[in-house]
Amino acid sequence: MKSEVRIMTKEEVYRIVIDPKDHRDVPLTFITDCPSYLMTKTGSWRTLRPIVDNEKCIKCGICWKFCPDVSIHVKDDGAEVDYEFCKGCGICAKECPVDAIIMEKEEDYV
Numbered sequence: 001m002k003s004e005v006r007i008m009t010k011e012e013v014y015r016i017v018i019d020p021k022d023h024r025d026v027p028l029t030f031i032t033d034c035p036s037y038l039m040t041k042t043g044s045w046r047t048l049r050p051i052v053d054n055e056k057c058i059k060c061g062i063c064w065k066f067c068p069d070v071s072i073h074v075k076d077d078g079a080e081v082d083y084e085f086c087k088g089c090g091i092c093a094k095e096c097p098v099d100a101i102i103m104e105k106e107e108d109y110v
């Protein structure tokens with residue numbers, strides 16, 4: 001996934017906080033002047049890997065809201081995990097309302 005780092009204007013931040021159209025209108029982070037998260041790839045910490053079944057996904061964005069690492073993103077065709085940063089905590093799988101995410105052993109994928 002390509003990440004973009006840019007500084008938002010106060011007007012943009014105000015509009016998104018006060019009147020977001022939906023979860024996709026909110027940027028990955030408001031701390032745009034500190035890109036250290038892009039340098040610390042935490043995917044190698046993972047022992048469990050989230051696997052998304054996009055046939056089940058209803059694109060609600062709950063996984064994105066709960067992911068502590070901003071490592072799952074919801075697009076038009078479903079949810080997509082950024083495995084370079086996902087630590088495999090399983091919160092997304094626990095919170096998904098339609099059980100579209102299962103956690104599998106990382107060792108089965110390396």
Ligand code: SF4
Nearest residue numbers: 057058060061063096
């Ligand atoms: S929580 Fe589940 S249904 Fe909602 S966007 Fe994420 S994977 Fe899809």
Ligand code: SF4
Nearest residue numbers: 067086087089090092
């Ligand atoms: S397993 Fe944890 S870190 Fe990985 S996408 Fe799900 S919530 Fe985020």
